[in-house]
Amino acid sequence: MRKTPANADVMTTREAGEALGVAVRTVQLWVEAGVLPAWRTAGGHRRIARSAVDKLMAERQNDLVPLGTATTTPTHPALRLLLVEDDPVLLRLFHGVVASWDFPVELFTATNGFEGLVRIGEMRPDIVVSDLVMPGMDGFEMLRALKKPGSGFGNLKLLVISALSSEDIEARGGLPEGVTCFHKPVNYVKLETLVHKYFSDRLQRLAGA
Incomplete structure (x- = not known):
């Protein structure tokens, strides 16, 4: 049986969007483009590793600065x-x-x-x-x-x-x-x-x- 992450270690697209401060559709775009790795449940819902969201948040800390x-x-x-x-x-x-x-x-x-x-x-x-x-x-x-x-x-x-x-x-x-x-x-x-x-x-x- 394939091992799946515990609930505390995964996020829905809505939860990821709230954590990252962006719209759900933006999270979906990032997933589709490979920016955020994700998988689908048996019911067809996207799930994202919390570690991937945390990593993206860390990378964004000092990046969004206008030149x-x-x-x-x-x-x-x-x-x-x-x-x-x-x-x-x-x-x-x-x-x-x-x-x-x-x-x-x-x-x-x-x-x-x-x-x-x-x-x-x-x-x-x-x-x-x-x-x-x-x-x-x-x-x-x-x-x-x-x-x-x-x-x-x-x-x-x-x-x-x-x-x-x-x-x-x-x-x-x-x-x-x-x-x-x-x-x-x-x-x-x-x-x-x-x-x-x-x-x-x-x-x-x-x-x-």
């Missing part, structure tokens, strides 16, 4: 932007680029798709800008997880920055529908224009709410 936080006002809340990139030089470059924009942006970072999914579940960003080729879970896997039906993140604005050619991207399965791709070297003026448009549209939505 650059713009001054915000009630009428101009900052746009929350997550950059998923493993190259430290490009991370610093992007930080400098975003700091020069004339609209408020809170910039957060992750270094691979695994960390990206954790950040997305935690901070619910407005826009995600991601590289594709990264160690561990790459950008392709992360984007597909986010665009999977029922993920809860189907409307999240996703941008890609990659050195891969269009042909190389297609050879690796392509990008999900609705993902905008910028090829390196990046035209940061065009990127700023696109992000600013989203920021303006967001303000209009908030004003009409």
Whole structure:
């Protein structure tokens, strides 16, 4: 007979969500993407090892810190932007680029798709800008997880920055529908224009709410 953990050592997705401070759907996304290891009971319910939740909580302690936080006002809340990139030089470059924009942006970072999914579940960003080729879970896997039906993140604005050619991207399965791709070297003026448009549209939505 297979040995199963004691009840005190396992958690439901709801209990994990409460412990981690995220929605149940976020926990389900993390489970489906492999961020949180889990199994199903005979009745089809997900169960998560408490040790896995504790480990993720420990990893998050000092990670969710914005690299650059713009001054915000009630009428101009900052746009929350997550950059998923493993190259430290490009991370610093992007930080400098975003700091020069004339609209408020809170910039957060992750270094691979695994960390990206954790950040997305935690901070619910407005826009995600991601590289594709990264160690561990790459950008392709992360984007597909986010665009999977029922993920809860189907409307999240996703941008890609990659050195891969269009042909190389297609050879690796392509990008999900609705993902905008910028090829390196990046035209940061065009990127700023696109992000600013989203920021303006967001303000209009908030004003009409």
